[in-house]
């Protein structure tokens with residue numbers, strides 16, 4: 141189908157784009173492999189499929205299971221980074237780098253050579269350092285409460301909550317994340333006790349949100365840190381730019397290059413099968429399908445985004 145490109149946003153039939161994308165991606169429904177290392181995630185229906193797009197003027201289009209909450213997993217790392225950058229600023233970069241790792245999300249190999257300073261804030265080790273900074277001098281419970289309340293305000297939806305079953309499952313299956321945290325701590329790169337930090341990390345990953353809530357909550361990232369609907373300043377343009385560049389270069393671990401090549405938008409995947417992408421100046425897109433590729437990115441979700449970007453020209457490289 142012929143669709144207007146980004147320059148003609150007001151003429152865009154958003155419903156038609158989302159419907160077309162959904163119909164196209166339905167043949168991929170159930171493809172890929174669900175994350176099995178967190179037992180609770182394996183219980184999710186593999187046939188779930190959802191798309192939500194929210195534009196700067198509030199126009200919203202949904203398809204499939206877009207109102208159903210799912211485990212956001214590593215997508216949470218974008219929001220903890222946003223909060224921590226606002227709290228500590230550039231000092232964060234003494235603790236964590238901003239270079240793609242080219243390694244799986246839970247890899248420990250680079251940590252030894254690089255003396256406990258994780259490559260970037262979007263791999264697990266880096267996100268664990270960010271969670272530690274989110275606790276700061278306060279408690280783990282206060283940090284997680286701050287995050288959940290941030291998401292509720294941003295999504296204009298007070299129903300957002302942590303799935304305690306998933307959090308428990310993650311903690312029970314958390315040997316590798318514990319190893320990463322202890323390794324970082326051994327180099328003096330955590331201020332708080334490992335279990336405190338992990339209790340934030342596991343709970344942030346276990347937050348359940350729908351595609352609609354995710355797209356709405358992250359809209360400020362498409363508009364230089366200002367929520368275009370409420371007019372509120374959420375973060376600075378500088379922090380927003382930094383978050384987007386990290387999403388583009390590191391948002392999908394060792395699949396980040398391929399994602400940038402195919403989709404060309406800053407994005408963040410989670411092993412729950414969600415992908416959040418930001419089209420700067422346009423809006424936010426969230427997709428969900430639990431089957432993953434080898435790097436832990438939703439297989440059908442990436443196909444949907446590829447289709448949508450082809451139709452709309454929303455790639456940052458278009």
Ligand code: GLN
Nearest residue numbers: 213214245345410411436
């Ligand atoms: N909670 C998951 C983990 O720590 C997050 C990984 C992901 O979504 N890529 O392993």
